[in-house]
Amino acid sequence: MSLKVGVIGTGMIGTDHIRRLTQVLSGVEVVAVSDIDAARAKAAAPAGAEVFDRATDLIHAAAVQAVVICSWGPAHEEQLLACIAAGKPVFCEKPLVTSEAGALRVMAAEVGFGRRLVQLGFMRRFDADYRRLKAVIDGGSLGAPLLYHSVHRNASVPEGLYTSDMPLNDTLVHDADIARWLLGDEIIGVEVRVPRRSSVGKDLRDPVVVLLHTASGALVDVEISVNIGYGYDIRGEVSCERGVAALPNRPATVISDQHGIRQAIPADWRERFIEAYDQEFREWIVAAGRGTATGPSSWDGYASTLAADAALRAAKSGLLEPVTMITKPPLYA
Ligand code: NAP
Secondary structure, eight states: OOEEEEEEOOSHHHHHHHHIIIIIOSSEEEEEEEOSSHHHHHHHOOTTOEEESSHHHHHHOTTOOEEEEOSOGGGHHHHHHHHHHHTOOEEEOSOSOSSHHHHHHHHHHHHHHTSOOEEEOOGGGGOHHHHHHHHHHHHOTTOSEEEEEEEEEOSOOOTTTSOTTHIIIIIHHHHHHHHHHHHTOOEEEEEEEOOSOOSTTTTSOOSEEEEEEETTSOEEEEEEESOOSSOOEEEEEEEETTEEEEOOOSSOOEEEETTEEEEOOOSSHHHHTHHHHHHHHHHHHHHHHTTSOOSSOHHHHHHHHHHHHHHHHHHHHOSOEEOOOOOOOGGGO
16 A cells, blocks of 8 residues: 655755655655645645645645655744654655754654654665675775765755855755764764855855864765856765775766766766665665655764864854764664
8 A cells, every 4th residue: 555645845856855755666655745835735736635724734634645845944843843743754865853942852862752753854874886885895805994074065055045154054964964974973073164255155155164073083075066167966985994995976977988988977966866865765665664764864964064163163263063862762772
């Protein structure tokens, strides 16, 4: 039987996830949609899906067995808490919430419910290249991981809409999460360095270099460049005690033409991570069908929120800003 899903937020990624849930994946049916803009929700609704004006009405609808949240970040907490109160599995796009206090409230509600219900949209964990990289590190043949170099380059960001805080509180969360996951470690401190600014983004703080200090002592350096022009380029390399393991450059197709021999670069995150988005939903559909969640959790959302908060503080202070976490609830062990 198909999992009956309601989607909240039918903007850029909500529309893409509806396409994925209706045209790519099986075992799932989009039976309801909601957006603060009713006309946008109506336009995005698949045939037969009910359109709700209010997200809470969608969450409580008897026909909706599980919920996908693709609204903007500040709306996530209220919608997550309503899903947990209703006992419905929920896939939530990142960020989990926009404050540490909000993350603690979501975790307290989920722990109180007694079972994981929340899966967070950190799709890199479902990418085949990252999974192979993690398997090499976990296999132990290279020894302990010591350094992780993460590169996050966007071709461009919308002028005026993408602000100087966003490399740190919007973009960094993907690198912080994948670093924690790859290294099996927690972030305990964050430093930020801002080199000469790119003239492309005018006053935008771009690029930035972030140093994540982990509990084991491993160091993670993250380059975030958001107006680099040539494409969406994601790289990762782990230096271990006895060797180095790295992501391949994607896509691997080699083009030879009048400009020389080169590899094409994905235009954006949709192209680079298309299979990862499909896979994260494949695994979510199975877990949600069992009344629970898998992969990135509320705890991971909490950890990335703390890293982003510390990065914002570090950009101002120029210092190593500590990250202090609560004791991990057994639900997230
Ligand atoms: P978007 O195009 O602005 O879409 C968000 C939609 O949600 C808009 O239609 C917005 O309406 C609507 N909305 C806002 N508040 C709402 C509420 N309270 N209830 C219902 N609908 C509401 O943004 P997006 O790029 O799709 O991003 C959505 C979320 O996905 C964000 O949290 C973003 O960080 C995340 N995201 C994740 C990835 C990833 O790689 N995993 C990539 C892109 C985005 P209005 O426009 O009228 O406000």
